[in-house]
Amino acid sequence: MGISRSAVLGQGTLTTVGFHTVFTCPEGQFALLKHATLAEQLGAANSVQLWVARPAGASVQLTAQPVAANDQVDYERWHVLEAGDQLSINIQPGRIAYWISGTLLDVGP
Numbered sequence: 001m002g003i004s005r006s007a008v009l010g011q012g013t014l015t016t017v018g019f020h021t022v023f024t025c026p027e028g029q030f031a032l033l034k035h036a037t038l039a040e041q042l043g044a045a046n047s048v049q050l051w052v053a054r055p056a057g058a059s060v061q062l063t064a065q066p067v068a069a070n071d072q073v074d075y076e077r078w079h080v081l082e083a084g085d086q087l088s089i090n091i092q093p094g095r096i097a098y099w100i101s102g103t104l105l106d107v108g109p
Contacts, residue, residue, distance in 0.1 A: 006034060010100040013041070014091050019051070022098060023087040031081040032103040038065075038089065039072035039097045046094035050075055053086050067096070083107070 009031060010023040025031045038048045046067045053059040065073045081087065089098055 006101050006103055008099070009033070009102045009104065010087070011098060013095060013097045014089060015095050017091060017093055019088050019090045021086050021088045023081075023100060025081040025083050025085045026104075027083045029083060029104055029106055031085075032105070033079045033081060033087060033100065034076070034102040035100070036075040037072055037099045038067060038075070039099075040067040040069060040094060041097055042095040043069045044094055045069055046096060047092040048073065048096055049090040051088040051090065052079055052081060053088065054082075055084060055086065078102075 012022065014020050036050055038050070040046045047064070048067055049064040050062045051059060052062055062077070062079065063075050067073050087100065089096065
């Protein structure tokens, strides 16, 4: 596998309240989370949380922010995710589009 400096790790639109897993690091690889954009799309203020979790271990809230109507928030801190680790977004009522970028690399021998 070639090395990419950055790639899209996940993108989409969330329309239901609650936690949504938006990326799971594949077996044999690790990911560097570099940037996440969370955009409100219904014209009403919202609240978003970005979480990283190891299914059988720790769960950490990376950020919790209000999002003004038709606005967006950006998260730009790097985190390493290993195989099986998950990135989740928790939203309150509304419609949130997300775009997550980073690097996906093979685990060395």
